[in-house]
Structure formats: C-alpha cells, structure tokens
Amino acid sequence: MSTIRTTCPYCGVGCGVLATPGTDGSMTIKGDPDHPANFGRLCSKGSALGETLALDDRLRHPEIGGTRATWDTALDLVAKRFRETIIAHGPDSVAFYVSGQILTEDYYAANKLMKGFIGSANIDTNSRLCMASSVAGHVRAFGADTVPVCYDDIEQADLVVLVGSNLAWCHPVLFQRLEAARETRGTKIVVIDPRETATCSIADLHLAIAPGTDVPLFNGLLAAIAGAKTKTKARKFIDTHTTGSADAFQTARGMPIETIAETTGLSLVELRAFYELFVATERTVTIYSQGVNQSSAGTDKVNAIINCHLATGRIGTPGAGPFSVTGQPNAMGGREVGGLANMLAAHMSLTDAEHRRIVQSYWRSPVIADKPGLKAVDLFRAVGDGRIKALWIMATNPVDSMPEADTVAAALTACPFVVVSDVARHTDTTKYAHVLLPALGWGEKDGTVTNSERRISRQRAFTPAPAEARADWWQMAEVAGRMGFGKEFGWTSAHEVFVEYAGLTAHENNGRRDLDLGDLATIDSAAYDALQPVQWPRGQQRFFAVGDFFTPDRKARFVATPYRPPALATDDTYPFVLNTGRVRDQWHTMTRTGKTARLSAHIAEPFLEVQRDDAARLGLVAAGIAQVTSRHGQVLLRVVVSERQRRGSVFAPLHWTDQFSSQGRVDTLIAGNVDPVSGQPELKAMPVAVAPFAAQWYGLAVSLGMPETGGAAYWARSRAGVGWKVEMAGVEAPVDWQAHARALAGVGDEVSWISYHDAPTGQFRSCAYDGDRLVAAFFAARQPVAVDRSWLTALLGSNISEAVERGVVLAGRAKVSAQNKGPIVCVCFDVGRDQIVESLRGGCRTVVDVGTSTTAGTNCGSCRSEIKRLIDSTLVATPA
Numbered sequence: 001m002s003t004i005r006t007t008c009p010y011c012g013v014g015c016g017v018l019a020t021p022g023t024d025g026s027m028t029i030k031g032d033p034d035h036p037a038n039f040g041r042l043c044s045k046g047s048a049l050g051e052t053l054a055l056d057d058r059l060r061h062p063e064i065g066g067t068r069a070t071w072d073t074a075l076d077l078v079a080k081r082f083r084e085t086i087i088a089h090g091p092d093s094v095a096f097y098v099s100g101q102i103l104t105e106d107y108y109a110a111n112k113l114m115k116g117f118i119g120s121a122n123i124d125t126n127s128r129l130c131m132a133s134s135v136a137g138h139v140r141a142f143g144a145d146t147v148p149v150c151y152d153d154i155e156q157a158d159l160v161v162l163v164g165s166n167l168a169w170c171h172p173v174l175f176q177r178l179e180a181a182r183e184t185r186g187t188k189i190v191v192i193d194p195r196e197t198a199t200c201s202i203a204d205l206h207l208a209i210a211p212g213t214d215v216p217l218f219n220g221l222l223a224a225i226a227g228a229k230t231k232t233k234a235r236k237f238i239d240t241h242t243t244g245s246a247d248a249f250q251t252a253r254g255m256p257i258e259t260i261a262e263t264t265g266l267s268l269v270e271l272r273a274f275y276e277l278f279v280a281t282e283r284t285v286t287i288y289s290q291g292v293n294q295s296s297a298g299t300d301k302v303n304a305i306i307n308c309h310l311a312t313g314r315i316g317t318p319g320a321g322p323f324s325v326t327g328q329p330n331a332m333g334g335r336e337v338g339g340l341a342n343m344l345a346a347h348m349s350l351t352d353a354e355h356r357r358i359v360q361s362y363w364r365s366p367v368i369a370d371k372p373g374l375k376a377v378d379l380f381r382a383v384g385d386g387r388i389k390a391l392w393i394m395a396t397n398p399v400d401s402m403p404e405a406d407t408v409a410a411a412l413t414a415c416p417f418v419v420v421s422d423v424a425r426h427t428d429t430t431k432y433a434h435v436l437l438p439a440l441g442w443g444e445k446d447g448t449v450t451n452s453e454r455r456i457s458r459q460r461a462f463t464p465a466p467a468e469a470r471a472d473w474w475q476m477a478e479v480a481g482r483m484g485f486g487k488e489f490g491w492t493s494a495h496e497v498f499v500e501y502a503g504l505t506a507h508e509n510n511g512r513r514d515l516d517l518g519d520l521a522t523i524d525s526a527a528y529d530a531l532q533p534v535q536w537p538r539g540q541q542r543f544f545a546v547g548d549f550f551t552p553d554r555k556a557r558f559v560a561t562p563y564r565p566p567a568l569a570t571d572d573t574y575p576f577v578l579n580t581g582r583v584r585d586q587w588h589t590m591t592r593t594g595k596t597a598r599l600s601a602h603i604a605e606p607f608l609e610v611q612r613d614d615a616a617r618l619g620l621v622a623a624g625i626a627q628v629t630s631r632h633g634q635v636l637l638r639v640v641v642s643e644r645q646r647r648g649s650v651f652a653p654l655h656w657t658d659q660f661s662s663q664g665r666v667d668t669l670i671a672g673n674v675d676p677v678s679g680q681p682e683l684k685a686m687p688v689a690v691a692p693f694a695a696q697w698y699g700l701a702v703s704l705g706m707p708e709t710g711g712a713a714y715w716a717r718s719r720a721g722v723g724w725k726v727e728m729a730g731v732e733a734p735v736d737w738q739a740h741a742r743a744l745a746g747v748g749d750e751v752s753w754i755s756y757h758d759a760p761t762g763q764f765r766s767c768a769y770d771g772d773r774l775v776a777a778f779f780a781a782r783q784p785v786a787v788d789r790s791w792l793t794a795l796l797g798s799n800i801s802e803a804v805e806r807g808v809v810l811a812g813r814a815k816v817s818a819q820n821k822g823p824i825v826c827v828c829f830d831v832g833r834d835q836i837v838e839s840l841r842g843g844c845r846t847v848v849d850v851g852t853s854t855t856a857g858t859n860c861g862s863c864r865s866e867i868k869r870l871i872d873s874t875l876v877a878t879p880a
C-alpha cells in the first residue's frame, strides 16, 4: 500500500499527515510537506499517531445492555425508542450531544436529523465548552461567525498577543510557525495568562493577570487607543465600517487605569508597556483561546478584544486581526454545519424565518426547528430532571468533560435511554449507555474537517475498520431511515453527504452569507477523494479589510463590555481559584493518547500546580498528594510546587479519568456557571479548598502486565516503557507488603521475587524476575518514592543477570549518573531533564546546542520551550 495523505485528528491547527503502512502492520507517520497548515511539521501528539492505532480496548460490536447485538437490532432499538419518546412526549424530549471530533459529514447528518426531521434543536456539542463564546462574540460583532484571519497573518505580524492561550502546548505547530517568524522578523510577543506557561518562553512580556479580568484589561486598551493621537486610517475605518463605538469607548473609559491595575493585579508599568506596544504596532494579531472562552464573561472578553481591532482598523489586512484558534480538529466544521443548539445550518439562523424556509426547502423536510434548543449545561440538567428521556452521545465523554460531572453521571443513570457512539469500549461515559455503537476511528473514517483558518482538509481511511465499527454519519442515517425518513438520508458514501452539505451552503445564497461552498457541490467522488486542502471563501484568505460585515447594514458592531467578575468568588471555606487546562502530550480524556508510553512519559499523573508560598502555608510538599474540594466534589492530585502560579491560584489538568486515576476527574469540582450570551461554562475559575492528603505510605509499581491498584486511596496508572506504571498513596499500609506486591504486579506466580524490607523506616522494595528478565517492581516508602521513573521503566522487560546490577535495581538507584535521565522532556528521542541539565553543565548554551548534544528537541520540536526554560533556570543558577 502506498502513502495516504490525511489530516491529524487532534487539534484545530489541522496538520496534514502522510501515513505509510509497513509490511509488518506498522504505520509510519510523517508531516505532509505540502499541507499549508504545517508544511511538514508535526508535534509530539501528531508524531505518535502510529502508536495509537492499536486495537486494544476498541469497541468492536454494537451492544445492548452490555451484551453484543447485531447492528440491525441495535439500530432498530434506537429508532424505536426515539420515535416512541417523541410520540409520547414531543420532539423536545429527545436530544443529541455530539462533538467537534466528528467529521463534517457526520455532523451534517446529525444536525439534519434533529433540526429538520425530528423538529427540535436539542442538538448541542462539546464545542459549547470550547468555542461558543467566540461564536457568540463573532456574531455580535460581525453579524456572522466569521474568522477574519489566516495562519499567514501570524507570520506577517509585528506583534502577536496571546490571550488565555497556551499555544506552545495546545497548538504546537502554530507556535513553531510563530517562533520561526520571530527569529526572522523579530515579532514582539505578549502572553496574557494567570500562569507562566511554556508559551511564555518566547514572550517579550508576560502579563500574569488575575483570573477572569481580561475585560478590564482590554477596556483599558480600548481607552488607550481612543486617547492616542488618532490615526486617520483607524478613524476612517470606525466611521465607515462600524457602529456603537461611542458607547464602547465610554464604557472603556469608565474604569481608571489605577483601578484596572488593582483589578487585574498588574502594575501600571506593565499595563502601559502593553498598551503602548499595541497602540504603536499596526500589524497586530490577537490570538485567544480557552482563557477567554471558558468564562462566565467569555463573550464579553471576545468582544473586548475585537473592539480593539475595530478601533484600530486592524482586521482583514496582512498580519492583523483577532484570531480565535479552534480546539478540536473539526470545531470549525461543526460551526459551519450548524451543530450548536442555537444555530440552524450552514451559517443560517434558527430565528430567521427566511433562513428556515431556505433550509427546509433544501432538505425537503417535514418540519424545521424554530427555536434554539438546550445548550450543553442546560441539556444535561434537562436529562437529570426527566425532561429529556432519550439521549444520543457521539464522540465526547461528558462524564469527564462537563462541569458538575458527577451530576451529569447521575443524570445519565436516571435517563430512560442513553445511546453512546464511541471508538473506545471503556470510558466513564460508556458505563451509562443502554446501547453502545462502535464508530470508525482515525485512519478508518473518511470525510472532511475544517481547521482554524477555514481550511477544509480530507481525513482519509488507510486501515481497515475493526470488526463491525461503522461511520458516525452512517449510524445517523440508518436511524433516520428506521424512523421513517429514509428518502432524505439515503446516502451511500461520505462523498454524497459532503456534496449535499456544500449545496446547502450555496442554496439561495447569492453572496449574502459568508459560507458558500457552491463550487464543491458538484464534485464527483474521484474529485472528493483527491480533494486538496481548500480554504473558504475560495481565493480569499481574509475577511473585512474593507468592511462589508454580515450585519443588515454591513457594519461591524462595537459592543460595550462592562466588567463582571467570575460567577463565584473565593471565600474562607474555598479560598483558592482552580484553573484547569491541558498538558502537552495528552488529548482530553486520554482514550487515545493514554495508549502510548511515549506520550505518557512527559506527565503521567493528575497534578495540582501550587505556588511555593501557598504550598508552604498549606503544608503541601512537592510530590505529596493534595486533596482538592469544592461545593460539588473532591479529587486527589499529585502536588507540583512552582513559581509559575499566582498566589491564590492553583492549576489542574482536565485529562484524568476513572480509567487512569482513583480521583482525578477535575470536572467533578466545577460548577456549571455559564456565560449568559454563549452558554459556555466557566471552567477556569472555580473556588476550591486545598489540603494535604495524610498519606502514610507512597508506592510505585511497574509491570509488564497491567498492574492492579491495590485499593490505594490515590493511584494513577499509565503506560510506561514496554509495560505499565502505577503511582500510589494510601493511609493504611498493607499488612503483608510482599503479598501486596505480588497482587499488584499481575505477572503470575512463576516469577521469583527479590525483596528488601526495613520495617522501622517503612521501606519496602521488591523486584520480580522471570529468569533473567525484570517483569515487575514495587517500591514503597513513607515519603514519595524517590526513584528515577524513566530509568526504571527502561529496565522493565530487560535481562538483568548480574547480582550487583540486581542489587542496584532493588536499591532503586541508577548505577552511574549518566543513566539517570530524570523526567522525560523530549518524548521523540526519550531525553530526560537530567540529561539536558548535564549538557548545559557541559557547555551547551542554546536550544540548538542542546539538540546537537542530546538530540532533544530536534524532531517535532514540541519540547523546545521546556528546554529553553531549563536553560534559563539552569544557567542563571550556574553562571558560566
């Protein structure tokens, strides 16, 4: 088989991928040098895609009530239960909850079935947790959900402002493009984020803003712009192409700069430095992401940013504009088809009678939804209180990713009928399904996705589907057919769905709507298969340089944005603000990235990052365990003490689930407070209490088999080397350590154990050998176990015959320091922190030096910002 061109299934950068199957069943993954998103680059997650294709824990067959069923039986049951529920309780008693990770074709099918045939708008998506505030802000300002800029602009800008975006970890290839542009043109970079993130490694200015205070910061900027000697170009843009500036300026001027400083926690010097830089730099791009969107003032934050671009006329020209980067691979495609509960389809509005007529006539549908459906948080509340009685969840894991996650789980328990379409058999959501439908995964499915810059790319199949897995659009179409709508859902291929969708975007359009894919509506199946990445609108990279917005008067709207603090304030009981987000090498709920040892080597546990003084005051020790509680729930997380947090703020990743940890689901803590315009929940500012967890013992187990967790209060399991690793902490120590070690390891009784036990100090160590081969090891202590994890996992599965060496392993100490890698920084070449620090001691001074000496950072480049940070901290500590 030859090389297949496809698109990465992770983030919204939408990198082109070349997949080449080997004769041994392996898959070689490379960046596509011809794809205009990445020009051959891939980040750590993209590079490791070949390792996530293993079929273990795939959902292979439909199941009803946990028992294997045929597709016919399962689909009949879904159709029957949905139909019966609608007949008895009306169309609004059913709902779909879908995802920015399904393809445009899947999304189109789901949206068409719900809004045009069932006749309800109760279809919402995880994009509600992700892009809803950007969508709402765009619609308020531009009259449509239009992204005005493209990736080239990042390279052509002289100033890039990153607001609530950890681009280095979350859009790594865009970060690399920015980094490269900065090398050549000296781009200034400002990062606005309460935390010091990896992205700050290239920042000229980092504004460690108080959580949730972006609106006053940007209001202050707007006032500074208004007060600056007005440039005629900007004045002309405001006068000709916008309305509402007076109101917005007045609101912006309402807060004196001293109050802004106090509110944001920034100094006057910092504020002025930022404002002067912005005012002076014509070519400015403002990139923003979840620090903006996931807020109870998310839509205002978006408009406060857009206001500053309108006021300077910096929009739609090379190197200038507000840029909301999308999270998921098809977040943009979902917005295009209209997958949100408050949209209709193809950038048309539910509340516009003319739009409804256009869509209904095209769909030839019996009904058309005429009012917005329930948005995610309300949707699950309606499931919980019985208003929604049948729910179909597709390609998302709400039991982990929704706020008030335990309430979501309870709602699913109470719901009479839950269907889940997924690729994984075991997730925290599949547990609650009455019917499980196996979906095609990446590399098996076929269709299109749209990236952050409106570029449509093909995902192509290059490997056969496991067992009976079928495409998501096919599942939707089959159920539609069985509900009696077969005529309008008779597609036989993704191509047929795509051209129908493209036709809708062009239907009665005549230039009135931004989204028009008319020229793709007639492509044949061969042209669809060969489709090159295309940006819309065709032949135009940008929007709005000369105004012509999608509002009735074709003018953009300034929106006055008075400051509202986060929905919940801290108090004596819950004195810390919990911020949540992503780590470099994991993707959301880890159903795919958690399968690879390489991606798990970077960060293998759910953690809480705490500022040093806060940690000292709370009695938290580095690598100890913290108990974090809120009004909604409780979690246990590994403590990371750092200088990179603000005082009073703590950070935890969203990724860990019950599949990988004992109590790592951070969304159990978070209240479902939403932005009043977008309905997007506040996921970055939850008051919590933090206390040390009184662990009496800590344990570390590695094993070739999947180790048990032995009932420890805290555990986190990950792939490691050729096997597994479990970290543990507990209150009551096991009575018989040796029996405990055996029970954990899961490697059978045939192995021989070498152990060391020092009861008075609570030290227990034990290694299991099968002949010469190290097959498991268990270390326990009263303090966090101090063993180099990467050294130990590298030994797992290898032959160790010398008594001396076995003694070294049992002692948990690497023999020579060169073997000590420390925590892995570069996952491509398995280079650890200690090796990098060693190379710095050996004279390396730059990221390039370190790369030459250790190979770290020379493949995907995702770790270069961390290497930079190590250089900064190490060289300051040990000057040459």
Ligand SMILES: Nc1nc2c(c(=O)[nH]1)N[C@H]1C(S)=C(S)[C@@H](COP(=O)(O)OP(=O)(O)OC[C@H]3O[C@@H](n4cnc5c(=O)[nH]c(N)nc54)[C@H](O)[C@@H]3O)O[C@H]1N2
Pocket (backbone or CB within 6 Å): 011, 012, 130, 163, 164, 165, 166, 167, 169, 170, 171, 192, 193, 194, 195, 197, 209, 210, 211, 212, 213, 214, 289, 290, 291, 292, 326, 327, 328, 579, 580, 581, 582, 583, 584, 585, 586, 587, 588, 684
């Ligand atoms: N590695 C990896 N990459 C991913 C993903 C993944 O799971 N893993 N997921 C993808 C998806 S779906 C998305 S949506 C994107 C998200 O990409 P990002 O939005 O870049 O990622 P997050 O870590 O969620 O949050 C960004 C930053 O917002 C900051 N922040 C918190 N509160 C505030 C505030 O009040 N103001 C400001 N200015 N900043 C604040 C946080 O400290 C955090 O560093 O990433 C995509 N890329």
Ligand SMILES: Nc1nc2c(c(=O)[nH]1)N[C@H]1C(S)=C(S)[C@@H](COP(=O)(O)OP(=O)(O)OC[C@H]3O[C@@H](n4cnc5c(=O)[nH]c(N)nc54)[C@H](O)[C@@H]3O)O[C@H]1N2
Pocket (backbone or CB within 6 Å): 099, 101, 102, 126, 127, 129, 130, 131, 290, 294, 327, 328, 394, 395, 396, 397, 398, 400, 401, 402, 421, 422, 423, 424, 427, 439, 440, 441, 442, 445, 472, 580, 581, 582, 587, 588, 589, 590, 591, 592, 654, 666, 667, 670, 683
């Ligand atoms: N606290 C907190 N919570 C958050 C966030 C945060 O920053 N903080 N971020 C929010 C954001 S921005 C997002 S996007 C969400 C993400 O949250 P989720 O969408 O819940 O996370 P995923 O793990 O991506 O879930 C995708 C599911 O679909 C399955 N899947 C993968 N491919 C396919 C396919 O082709 N078809 C089907 N049917 N299934 C498939 C996967 O196995 C997995 O179970 O989390 C949100 N929740």
Ligand code: SF4
Pocket (backbone or CB within 6 Å): 008, 009, 010, 011, 012, 013, 014, 015, 038, 041, 042, 043, 044, 045, 046, 047, 170, 171, 172, 173, 174
């Ligand atoms: S930046 Fe990384 S995760 Fe995002 S699309 Fe590119 S390779 Fe995939």
Ligand SMILES: [Mo]
Pocket (backbone or CB within 6 Å): 129, 130, 131, 327, 328
């Ligand atoms: Mo997202």
